[in-house]
Amino acid sequence: MRVSDNILVVLVNSSHPGNIGSAARAMKTMGLSQLCLVAPDQFPHEYATSRAAGADDLLDNARVVDTLDEAIADCALVVGTSARGRKIPWPLLNPRECAERVLPESRRHKVALVFGREERGLTNDELARCHYHVHIPSMPDYSSLNLGAAVQVLSYELRMAQLAAQDALSVPNEWDAEYATAAELEGYYGHLEEVLRQIGFIDPANPGQVMTRLRRLYSRQRLDKIEVNILRGVLSETQRSLRQPPTPPTEE
Amino acid sequence: MRVSDNILVVLVNSSHPGNIGSAARAMKTMGLSQLCLVAPDQFPHEYATSRAAGADDLLDNARVVDTLDEAIADCALVVGTSARGRKIPWPLLNPRECAERVLPESRRHKVALVFGREERGLTNDELARCHYHVHIPSMPDYSSLNLGAAVQVLSYELRMAQLAAQDALSVPNEWDAEYATAAELEGYYGHLEEVLRQIGFIDPANPGQVMTRLRRLYSRQRLDKIEVNILRGVLSETQRSLRQPPTPPTEE
Numbered sequence: 001m002r003v004s005d006n007i008l009v010v011l012v013n014s015s016h017p018g019n020i021g022s023a024a025r026a027m028k029t030m031g032l033s034q035l036c037l038v039a040p041d042q043f044p045h046e047y048a049t050s051r052a053a054g055a056d057d058l059l060d061n062a063r064v065v066d067t068l069d070e071a072i073a074d075c076a077l078v079v080g081t082s083a084r085g086r087k088i089p090w091p092l093l094n095p096r097e098c099a100e101r102v103l104p105e106s107r108r109h110k111v112a113l114v115f116g117r118e119e120r121g122l123t124n125d126e127l128a129r130c131h132y133h134v135h136i137p138s139m140p141d142y143s144s145l146n147l148g149a150a151v152q153v154l155s156y157e158l159r160m161a162q163l164a165a166q167d168a169l170s171v172p173n174e175w176d177a178e179y180a181t182a183a184e185l186e187g188y189y190g191h192l193e194e195v196l197r198q199i200g201f202i203d204p205a206n207p208g209q210v211m212t213r214l215r216r217l218y219s220r221q222r223l224d225k226i227e228v229n230i231l232r233g234v235l236s237e238t239q240r241s242l243r244q245p246p247t248p249p250t251e252e
Numbered sequence: 253m254r255v256s257d258n259i260l261v262v263l264v265n266s267s268h269p270g271n272i273g274s275a276a277r278a279m280k281t282m283g284l285s286q287l288c289l290v291a292p293d294q295f296p297h298e299y300a301t302s303r304a305a306g307a308d309d310l311l312d313n314a315r316v317v318d319t320l321d322e323a324i325a326d327c328a329l330v331v332g333t334s335a336r337g338r339k340i341p342w343p344l345l346n347p348r349e350c351a352e353r354v355l356p357e358s359r360r361h362k363v364a365l366v367f368g369r370e371e372r373g374l375t376n377d378e379l380a381r382c383h384y385h386v387h388i389p390s391m392p393d394y395s396s397l398n399l400g401a402a403v404q405v406l407s408y409e410l411r412m413a414q415l416a417a418q419d420a421l422s423v424p425n426e427w428d429a430e431y432a433t434a435a436e437l438e439g440y441y442g443h444l445e446e447v448l449r450q451i452g453f454i455d456p457a458n459p460g461q462v463m464t465r466l467r468r469l470y471s472r473q474r475l476d477k478i479e480v481n482i483l484r485g486v487l488s489e490t491q492r493s494l495r496q497p498p499t500p501p502t503e504e
Contacts, residue, residue, distance in 0.1 A: 022398065027389040029397050054394065065472075089427050096412070096421075136408070137415055138281040142306065145281050146274065146405070152401040153408050156388070160348065163389055175341050 003031040003158045009151060010071045010114045019118060021051030022148025023188045030155035031162070035062040036071045038114075049060065051148075051156040068114065068126050076109035077102065080122050080130035081150060083143065083178035087124075090133045098134040099157035103165065113154055118147055177224035188228050189215060193213060195235045200240060255283040255410045256358040261403060262366045264324045271370060273303030273311065274400025279365060280307035282407035283414070287314040288323045303400075320366065320378050328462075329354065330359035332374050332382035335395060339376075342385045350386040351409035355417065365406055371398055422426045425450060429476035439495050441467060447487045450494060 009027055020043060024035055035058050037043055043064065049056050065071050072078050079098055082090070093101065102111050114130065116122035127133060136145055136153055145153070161168040180188075182252050193211055196202040202210055223231075261279055266272050272295060276287055285328075287310050291296055295316060301308050317323050324330050331350055334342070345353065354363050366382065368374035379385060388397055388405055397405070415421040445463055448454040454462055475483075 022401070025398060026401055028394045029388075029401075031391045051398075053396075053398070074327060094412075094421060095408075136281075137411060137421075139283045139411075142280045144305075146277060146305070146400070148398070149274070149278055149281075149401060149404040152397070152404055155345075156405050156408075159391075160346075169346060169389075 003103070003162050004031055004111075004157075006106040006110050007032055007102060007158065008034045008036055008041065008071070008075060008110060008112045009155075010012055010036045010068070010112050011040070011147070011151075012039060012068055012071075012114060012126065013040065013117045014043075014117055014147065015041045017042045017045030017048040018051045018145075019147040020045075020062075021048040021053070021055075022146070023115070023151040024048075024052040024055040024058040026152035027147050027155050028058055029152075030159040032155050032158065033058060033061075035059070036073050037064045038068050039066055040064065066075070068129060068191075072112045072114070072129065074110055075112040077105050077111040077115060077132075078130045079132045079134050080114040080127050081116060081154075082127055082133035082135055090127065090130070093134045094130050095134060095136055095154050095157045096161075098132070098133060098154060099161035101132070103158055103161045115147060115150060175224065177226040180223045180225050180228045184228050185218070185223065188218075188223075188232055191232055191235050195238055198239065255355070255407075255414050257285055258362050259284055259354060259410065260286045260323070260327060260362060260364045261407075262288045262320070262364050263292070263368060263399070263403075264320055264323075264378060265292065265369045266295075267293045267370055268399075269294045269297030269300040270303045271399040272297075272314075273300040273305070273307075274398070275367070275403040276304040276307040276310040276314075278400050278404035279407050280310055281404075282411040284407050285310060285313075286412065287311070289314055289316045290323050290342040291318055292316065292333050312485065314454055324364045324366070324381065325390055326362055327364040329357050329363040329384075330366060331384045331386050331448070332366040332379050332381045333406075334379055334385035334387055335373060342379065342382070345384050345386045347386060347388055347406050347409045348413075350384070350406060351413035353384070355410055355413045356487060357403060367399060367402060378385060393469070427476065429478040432475045432477050432480045436477065436480050437470070437475065438477075440470075440484055443487050447490055450491065 009023065009032060011023060014037065017040070020037065020040060027033070044059065048059055052059050063071070079093070079102060082092075089118065101114070104159060105111055114126070116123065116126070134154065136150060138145060160169065189211070192214065193202065196210065197204055202208075261275065261284060263272060263275060266289065269292070269440060272289065272292060279285070279287065296311065300311055304311050315323070331345070334344075341379060354365070366374065366378070368378070370461065373476055388402060412421065439462070444466065445454065448462065449456055454460075473479075
């Protein structure tokens, strides 16, 4: 399921067409579909198409407008990406908070996520048109994400928020076998200890901690039924070989 | 503060040098520093340097090795990126769980995050060398993130986990003025109502809901002291103009 067709990604004055393509690809991997370009330097462009890598449907459907006002006219929530430390502080979200706010609102009305120019971001005038600013918490001394990477992070958080809302974030691992039961594990530990005595690894008079450590090792693993069968098969085969040692290769 | 110098990003057989540069930039924005390249097709390369955009120190310090085994030899935890649906399922994390597991372990020992080839990811042999697989939950019908974008997402989650551990994730908004007190707000509402009566917007005999709606509007905003002063200044100036109407321009 797509995150929402009500969420609009707006790129303002992008100068590198390759970045427009990266942004489209990033959006599509996370289920976003609506791209709007405000006065892009070069678009359409072969670099945009090649970097979109299969997300060119988003480029084909992209709206191209002259001003940010046109882009966001029918949006009831507008969030602009921003570096820290504006002269007049604005209500500020991190990308996770942004997704948690945007996703539920997008079920009721259009929402815009606005990204600025590669070198200079959004102007103060543009930021003043936003209800919230969102800041990707990068390192203070090297803070500038590539435009496509910034779109990827915000889109990813929207997808995570949607999966969380569907309670589908931590999919139970699709395992290919059922866990072994306690009785099956005890059967294995008993068999293992028997073999370790037979080969002289455990001295019955002075068994030490070996079995406890081996129990801890295997219980950490949550062994499944197939694994217990494999391990017991190894033990049985070891015992068979002990009874009937393999014929050594004939010397020449 | 850097996330950790104990966290190693390993790129296996990357074919496009530009992606190596993007990965370095993505890492550096989030405070990661250790890059290891397993048999890259082309490295060093001008495309890597240009896409690194200031993260070329990571490229200069990158270790280049022939095999994954060499890359991860001294790592006590190895996590490999993987698409869903391997033949033999492996313990699987999402990027957030990955960060929550990797970050604390990185304080004690080296950890590798392993990324596969652009087109084919990691081989089954390579994935079998990992303790965990991590899957970025992209759309099933368009699941392939650009390599740099994948590095950006996992690096971002590590940085978020670190900020959360430092209780620095939701920085209280640095606001430039203190909130107004209840008494200051009441002073404003009284003043506002007085002016709205003077200009005839509120009929004292039948005031309706106007003041309630205006109270709700401004209380939603958590007005600060400067804002209350501006709003009261507008009211005072309105009253002054009512007492002494501005001289209309002389007709020519």
